[in-house]
Amino acid sequence: MIDSTWFYQQLEKDGRSLRAMARAMGLDPSSLSRMLRGERRMTADEQDGIAAYLGVSLLEVAAHRRGERQGFAEEGQEALKTDADRGSASMPEGGRGTVGGRTESEAEPDNFYDRVRGCMKGTVTIPEGVDLTEPTDPEWAKVYDDD
Numbered sequence: 084m085i086d087s088t089w090f091y092q093q094l095e096k097d098g099r100s101l102r103a104m105a106r107a108m109g110l111d112p113s114s115l116s117r118m119l120r121g122e123r124r125m126t127a128d129e130q131d132g133i134a135a136y137l138g139v140s141l142l143e144v145a146a147h148r149r150g151e152r153q154g155f156a157e158e159g160q161e162a163l164k165t166d167a168d169r170g171s172a173s174m175p176e177g178g179r180g181t182v183g184g185r186t187e188s189e190a191e192p193d194n195f196y197d198r199v200r201g202c203m204k205g206t207v208t209i210p211e212g213v214d215l216t217e218p219t220d221p222e223w224a225k226v227y228d229d230d
Contacts, residue, residue: 085121086147093137108132
């Protein structure tokens with residue numbers, strides 16, 4: 084659900100109007116109004132245009148577009164982690180760095196593949212007695228033979 088209040092507050096804060104924003108984006112004012120009320124879906128280009136017009140980050144617009152703090156996450160997907168969520172890096176007296184209150188060894192890896200490795204663990208269940216390396220059924224093989 085879109086956070087309509089936030090969008091209208093951003094417009095009022097700078098003394099801007101919905102019509103002026105629609106004109107700057109090349110949209111019909113009623114179309115923009117419906118979009119900000121959640122009656123019409125916002126496209127990625129429109130999201131970019133709103134961020135540029137309001138002078139806020141794309142992440143912030145995306146967050147309020149979804150009505151959540153983390154706007155890039157889709158349903159059933161882990162929310163996007165930003166630097167603000169991870170906390171700032173600090174160095175304790177011992178010289179070992181921490182990130183978000185964790186030691187270096189516990190900190191999340193920066194490599195995408197390291198972060199997603201194992202994310203599907205436990206989602207596929209293979210019934211007991213099933214051998215995935217076993218050859219296919221010989222009867223079905225006849226269907227695909229060219230003879």
